[in-house]
Amino acid sequence: MSITFYYAPQSSAFRIRVSLAELDVPHEVVRVDLRAGDQKKPDFLALNPNGKVPTVVIDGTPMFESVAIQIALGERYGVQKGLWPAPGSPEQLTALSWLVWGQVSLFGALFRYMANTSDYFPKELHNEKQAEQTLTEVRALLRILDERLDGRPYVLGERCTLVDLDFVAMLGWGLMAAKIDIADLKNLKGWLDRIAERPAVKAATDET
The missing domain is CATH 3.40.30.10 (Glutaredoxin)
Structure with missing residues (x-):
């Protein structure tokens, strides 16, 4: 291997x-x-x-x-x-759904919002109307994730998985860079803080 x-x-x-x-x-x-x-x-x-x-x-x-x-x-x-759930299990189907949702729907919308607001992108390409529209989309998607985490410590349930790690790797940076406040999303904020404390996540962060 x-x-x-x-x-x-x-x-x-x-x-x-x-x-x-x-x-x-x-x-x-x-x-x-x-x-x-x-x-x-x-x-x-x-x-x-x-x-x-x-x-x-x-x-x-x-x-x-x-x-x-x-x-x-x-x-x-x-x-x-x-x-990661065992191949062929119901849990694996759920994991695949959330993993792809995160990368395509949530992070796609977050990236589009940043493309129209962030200093990482040329200001002449910013579009105020698109920024407003995508911010509404991002907030709706974040609420979906917050609701998913209601009563669950992690996205799939009781255990941290690669789904959580994938999400936190992008949200930890993306929400800060996009200046999106999630103070009202208590489940989401607690989850982010909890995973950020994992030793492997800290180590990877220190090495960037």
């Missing part, structure tokens, strides 16, 4: 960094300098033709797209660690 993880700080690869740290699976980390254009070099494009991180190579097979990587890590290494 071998894993090579191509990583750049302050990127969506952070969610995979957190998961690998929590899984405690041996792996090699290759830092990709995005500003220097490492992601566009032929050797990297042979692994990921999109020229992006995260990219992993598991037992010689390259993978890209973080949702696919999370599922692969969960199925291969997460079941034994209690971080």
